[in-house]
Amino acid sequence: MRGRVVVAAAMLALAGPLLLAPSLAAGPGDPVVAARQASMKEMAAAARAIAGMFDGKRAYEPSAFKAAADTLSARAAALTDEFPIGTLGAPSAARPEIDDARPEFEALARHIGRLADALADKAGNAPPGITADMRMTGLPMDGGSLLGKRPGATEADPAKMPAEHLLHLILQDCTSCHSKFRQKVE
Numbered sequence: 001m002r003g004r005v006v007v008a009a010a011m012l013a014l015a016g017p018l019l020l021a022p023s024l025a026a027g028p029g030d031p032v033v034a035a036r037q038a039s040m041k042e043m044a045a046a047a048r049a050i051a052g053m054f055d056g057k058r059a060y061e062p063s064a065f066k067a068a069a070d071t072l073s074a075r076a077a078a079l080t081d082e083f084p085i086g087t088l089g090a091p092s093a094a095r096p097e098i099d100d101a102r103p104e105f106e107a108l109a110r111h112i113g114r115l116a117d118a119l120a121d122k123a124g125n126a127p128p129g130i131t132a133d134m135r136m137t138g139l140p141m142d143g144g145s146l147l148g149k150r151p152g153a154t155e156a157d158p159a160k161m162p163a164e165h166l167l168h169l170i171l172q173d174c175t176s177c178h179s180k181f182r183q184k185v186e
């Protein structure tokens, strides 16, 4: 009799969490969160590598440029699926609001994806040295404002933009998404 009560209590304890409403948040050490954070770090390293080549802080190498641009493009393409419900909010730095704003989040992901694809295309035909037509002339076409940029409200054809300009627009998309959908944790 006592044994049965104990078993029943154990079953209830197991079933308990499943009976509650599904939570937005992931537990600590969630592999989905770890994977997307690693993916973000790869994007950051790739963007830094390309920026360094254009700024002259790193040797320009067409193959390294192409590899980094391919990484940006692949990581950007994966973005949309990396934030499923159940993995948002602390301890992750992904804001729970992502789930209320999927269309906006996905538009940002598509926007950066389009730019990164265009950059990867250009990097595939990159000349042995940086040429003037790869350089951004003057300010970015939107005046350089990081705020108030709307994905979708674009702009010229990315294929016609200089590589350096594409990189700057990509970096603006990182910032736009982070300011809206990333939070500080701890």
Ligand code: HEC
Pocket (backbone or CB within 6 Å): 033, 036, 037, 038, 040, 041, 043, 044, 045, 047, 079, 092, 093, 094, 095, 105, 108, 109, 112, 170, 171, 173, 174, 175, 177, 178, 181, 182, 183
């Ligand atoms: C569509 C939205 C979005 C875009 C675009 C985006 N990020 Fe993020 N990024 C996030 C969110 C949300 C997090 C928090 C992820 C988490 O902690 O679960 C994050 C986290 C990061 C982190 C921290 C990763 C860690 O170790 O915790 C880095 C670095 C980063 N992003 C770099 C970039 C760079 C560089 C770009 C552009 C090339 C970029 N991100 C584009 C949404 C975005």
